[in-house]
Amino acid sequence: MSGAKGRGPARAGGGYGRPAGARGGFETYSWFFMRISGLFLIFMALYHLVWWNLIVGVEHLSADLVRERWTNPFWRLFNVGLATFAMLHGLNGLRYSIEDYVRRPGARLAVKMVAYTVVLAALAWAVFALLTFDPAVPRAAA
Amino acid sequence: MAPHSVRGIWTALRYRGREGMWSWILHRATGLGILAFLIVHVLDTAVVIYWPDFYDHTLDLYRTPFFRVAELLIFFAVLYHAVNGLRIVVQDFWPAVMRHQRQLVWAVAGIVGVAMLPIAWIMLAPMLGLAEEPGGERHRARAGTRVEAPAAAPRARPSAPPAPAVVPPLPEARP
Numbered sequence: 371m372s373g374a375k376g377r378g379p380a381r382a383g384g385g386y387g388r389p390a391g392a393r394g395g396f397e398t399y400s401w402f403f404m405r406i407s408g409l410f411l412i413f414m415a416l417y418h419l420v421w422w423n424l425i426v427g428v429e430h431l432s433a434d435l436v437r438e439r440w441t442n443p444f445w446r447l448f449n450v451g452l453a454t455f456a457m458l459h460g461l462n463g464l465r466y467s468i469e470d471y472v473r474r475p476g477a478r479l480a481v482k483m484v485a486y487t488v489v490l491a492a493l494a495w496a497v498f499a500l501l502t503f504d505p506a507v508p509r510a511a512a
Numbered sequence: 513m514a515p516h517s518v519r520g521i522w523t524a525l526r527y528r529g530r531e532g533m534w535s536w537i538l539h540r541a542t543g544l545g546i547l548a549f550l551i552v553h554v555l556d557t558a559v560v561i562y563w564p565d566f567y568d569h570t571l572d573l574y575r576t577p578f579f580r581v582a583e584l585l586i587f588f589a590v591l592y593h594a595v596n597g598l599r600i601v602v603q604d605f606w607p608a609v610m611r612h613q614r615q616l617v618w619a620v621a622g623i624v625g626v627a628m629l630p631i632a633w634i635m636l637a638p639m640l641g642l643a644e645e646p647g648g649e650r651h652r653a654r655a656g657t658r659v660e661a662p663a664a665a666p667r668a669r670p671s672a673p674p675a676p677a678v679v680p681p682l683p684e685a686r687p
Contacts, residue, residue: 405601412594419587424634427647428574428583433564436557453554460547467544492551499558509564 400462407459414452434509441505450500457493461486531617539596542589549586577639584635588628595620 422431439445464485472478527533560567573579599620603610637643 405604408597408601412598415590416594419590423583423587424631424646425650427645427651428571428580429638429645430647430651431571431574433560433567436560436567437564440560453550456546456550457554460543460550463540463543464547467540488551489547492554495558496554499561503561 404459404462407455411452411455411459414448415456418452437505437509440500440503446500446503450497453493453496453500457489457496461489464489531614535596535599535617535620539593539600542593545589546586546593549589580635580639584632587631587635588624591627591631592620592624595624 422428426435440449465482468478468481468485472481529536556567556570559570574583599616603613603616609616633643634646638645
């Protein structure tokens with residue numbers, strides 16, 4: 371594991387332990403972010419799944435139904451928060467995986483660049499779409 | 513690269529990490545799976561704004577049996593990742609429970625397994641004709657309020673075929 375830079379020996383204890391003697395620094399903030407965003411996501415993501423899969427049902431889902439939901443700015447902001455927490459939590463988890471499996475420094479950098487670009491572009495697209503959505507514009511003209 | 517990867521897989525298969533190892537593998541696999549789905553889901557859902565007809569078209573795809581099973585797998589992945597993640601957070605901030613970490617892994621498996629039974633029923637039974645689609649009652653109630661029909665009048669289910677139009681008979685002879 372000596373070749374794996376980044377998190378270093380902090381991962382030796384199974385991957386979830388706090389680095390011994392660590393004070394601040396990016397990896398400590400990353401560790402806290404995973405736990406705080408994770409706690410938010412437990413409620414937000416499970417609510418999202420229960421609402422759309424069990425209460426609304428895929429059979430009754432339609433573009434009109436989603437647009438009606440998004441006329442309320444609260445739900446647009448909820449989705450911005452859900453997408454942001456989920457994407458950043460997922461991207462950091464993907465970073466852990468890349469650092470575990472891609473050992474060569476050049477390849478690791480290349481894979482990370484692709485991963486960051488794809489995930490952050492998807493997040494930017496989601497946030498842009500939600501924040502610029504205008505319920506007053508009718509569906510046909512959109 | 514290749515020798516490293518091959519050795520990694522063989523080491524993993526021989527390694528007997530018991531509950532902790534399998535929960536770690538499942539946590540990572542569900543996490544990466546959710547991220548892959550999330551990217552597609554976000555790109556797909558945003559077309560509700562820009563191309564709603566295409567969104568409605570993709571929904572027809574999501575109602576097929578293959579995607580219904582996939583949706584249930586996503587539900588399982590999120591639920592497992594959530595409950596197992598909660599276990600990790602509890603263990604991190606309350607190290608005393610590490611004495612019972614094996615039992616906690618089994619508790620996570622039990623909670624997720626029991627919760628998945630009704631969820632699987634709700635999401636898959638309609639496909640087999642064993643139960644109504646989830647949200648059917650809510651859907652009919654909303655459709656009723658939009659039409660503004662009298663509340664007492666019995667309403668036809670949306671899935672029922674439309675009543676045949678009454679064609680007035682032509683007069684047999686004209687003056």
